Amino acid sequence: MKRAFSIDEQIARLRSYGLIFDNEEKAREILLDVGYYRFGFYSFPYEKTFPRLEGRTHELREGTSFKSVYDLYDFDTRLRRILLNALDRIEINIRTQITYIASNHYLKSPTWFADNSIMDSRFVDTFEEKVYKTLRENPIIKRHHDKYINDKYAPAWKTIEFMTLGNITSLYRAIKDENVKLRISRQYGCTVGVFVNYLETIRVIRNKCAHGSCIYNMEIPKGIKAKPAGIKDDSRHNINGAICVIEYILGKISPDRSNELKWDIKELICAEREKNTNEIIRKCTKIHY
Numbered sequence: 453m454k455r456a457f458s459i460d461e462q463i464a465r466l467r468s469y470g471l472i473f474d475n476e477e478k479a480r481e482i483l484l485d486v487g488y489y490r491f492g493f494y495s496f497p498y499e500k501t502f503p504r505l506e507g508r509t510h511e512l513r514e515g516t517s518f519k520s521v522y523d524l525y526d527f528d529t530r531l532r533r534i535l536l537n538a539l540d541r542i543e544i545n546i547r548t549q550i551t552y553i554a555s556n557h558y559l560k561s562p563t564w565f566a567d568n569s570i571m572d573s574r575f576v577d578t579f580e581e582k583v584y585k586t587l588r589e590n591p592i593i594k595r596h597h598d599k600y601i602n603d604k605y606a607p608a609w610k611t612i613e614f615m616t617l618g619n620i621t622s623l624y625r626a627i628k629d630e631n632v633k634l635r636i637s638r639q640y641g642c643t644v645g646v647f648v649n650y651l652e653t654i655r656v657i658r659n660k661c662a663h664g665s666c667i668y669n670m671e672i673p674k675g676i677k678a679k680p681a682g683i684k685d686d687s688r689h690n691i692n693g694a695i696c697v698i699e700y701i702l703g704k705i706s707p708d709r710s711n712e713l714k715w716d717i718k719e720l721i722c723a724e725r726e727k728n729t730n731e732i733i734r735k736c737t738k739i740h741y
Contacts (some may be wrong), residue, residue: 457488459480459483459484462483462488463476463479463480463483466495466518469495469510469511469512470511470512470513470514470516471495471512471516471517471518471521472515472516472517472518473517473518474517474518474519475518479518482518482522486522486525490525491521491525492510493525493666494521494522494524494525494528494666495510495512495516495521497524497669497732497735497736498512498513498516498520498521498728498732499511499512499513500512500513513728515728516728517726519726520725520726520728520729521729523725523726523729524668524729524732524733527668527720527723527725527729527733528666528667528668530720531667531668531691531717531720532660532661532664532667534713534716534717534720535657535661535667535695535698536658536661536662538698538699538702538709538713539654539657539658539661539698541702541705541706541709542654542698542701542702542705543617543620543654543658545705546620546651546701547612547613547615547620549636549639550612550620550623550624550636551608551609551612551613553632553635553636553639554608554627554632554636555607555608555609557629557632557635558570562607562608563603563604563605563606563607563608563611564608565579565605565608565611565612565623566579566604566605570627570628570629571623571626571627571628572625572626572627572628574626575622575623575625575626576626583615583619584605584611587606587611587614587615590614592606592610592613592614593606593610593611593614596610617651617654617655617658617659618655618659620651621648621651621652621655624636624647624648624651625648630644633647639704640701640704641680641704642680645677646677646679646680649674649676649677650676650677650681650697650700650701652674653672653674653676653693653694653697654694654697654698654701656672656694657670657672657691657694657698667691668691668733668736668737669690669691669736669737670690670691670694671689671690672688672689672690672693672694673689675688675689676688676689676693676694676696676697680700681696681697681699681700681701682696682700683696683697684738686738687738690736690737690738691736691737691738691739692737692738692739693738695717695739698713699713699714717739721733721734721739721740
């Protein structure tokens with residue numbers, strides 16, 4: 453098993469791979485902030501063997517500087533922050549539309565999300581253990597049950613408010629009435645199938661952003677549907693495709709917010725950096741302005 457390296461050993465190791473240090477003290481500060489292991493996520497594209505993993509030597513291309521690699525890290529961090537603002541708006545809106553449309557359609561069933569006549573039985577049968585068990589710990593849900601002791605569940609407009617995006621996606625898929633699902637998906641100019649695909653894409657990118665994952669070179673296993681978001685063939689499995697979905701859905705909610713998002717990303721992409729870093733950003737993200 454490999455052992456941990458001191459900060460001096462980390463610097464020496466990076467230098468042995470060919471990394472150039474303009475300011476070693478600043479590099480020490482950054483490594484103690486970012487972490488040697490995480491830093492490696494961003495030095496990888498500068499390696500001579502990139503993108504191959506087998507036989508990886510970590511040897512860097514000539515002229516690779518610490519600043520170049522850090523700039524890629526900084527780009528990724530800023531992109532996550534930009535996307536999280538948009539994703540928060542999208543998640544709230546989708547939650548609201550599903551709750552409003554379904555709750556007004558099933559007026560006689562305030563807890564329609566757990567009604568076998570409305571929902572797929574597989575969702576209902578596992579709802580208590582997989583979803584509501586955690587929600588019961590929420591102070592608002594607790595207060596509801598303290599006041600209405602005979603209610604098995606709080607009504608949809610309370611319960612769905614505290615579901616995760618993954619829960620919301622499963623909830624939508626489990627609605628039996630295709631017409632209800634279509635009414636919801638049409639709010640975003642989508643068919644039911646495309647809306648599910650975009651929901652899954654949003655869930656994946658939202659979770660990666662929220663947990664600080666590396667997103668500039670992320671892969672989306674399930675291909676993103678090309679229309680109506682205008683996804684190009686080379687972007688159906690990467691961050692650019694996810695961004696196109698975010699911009700499209702946000703545009704259905706607020707065209708102004710979508711335009712702001714596009715501007716913020718363009719400004720980030722076009723920021724001044726060393727040429728090799730900008731080339732890596734364009735190559736890995738497929739984002740071009």
